Amino acid sequence: MLEWILVGLGYAFGLLFFQLLGGIGAAGRAIERWGRESSVRRIERSGLSPQSFAHSRLARRRPAG
Numbered sequence: 001m002l003e004w005i006l007v008g009l010g011y012a013f014g015l016l017f018f019q020l021l022g023g024i025g026a027a028g029r030a031i032e033r034w035g036r037e038s039s040v041r042r043i044e045r046s047g048l049s050p051q052s053f054a055h056s057r058l059a060r061r062r063p064a065g
């Protein structure tokens with residue numbers, strides 16, 4: 001029984017600590033920002049700008065006509 005109490009207290013501490021760090025919304029925004037910045041770096045290393053990269057990707061999707 002003591003083990004279950006310790007597990008519950010551990011979860012409660014983890015949730016409170018996570019909330020102090022900013023919560024789920026802040027974590028989601030941080031992951032989104034990381035993904036965007038890393039993809040922009042990859043695009044820029046290939047010699048393109050994000051706008052020209054998007055334009056080239058959209059041009060490939062258009063049907064010939």
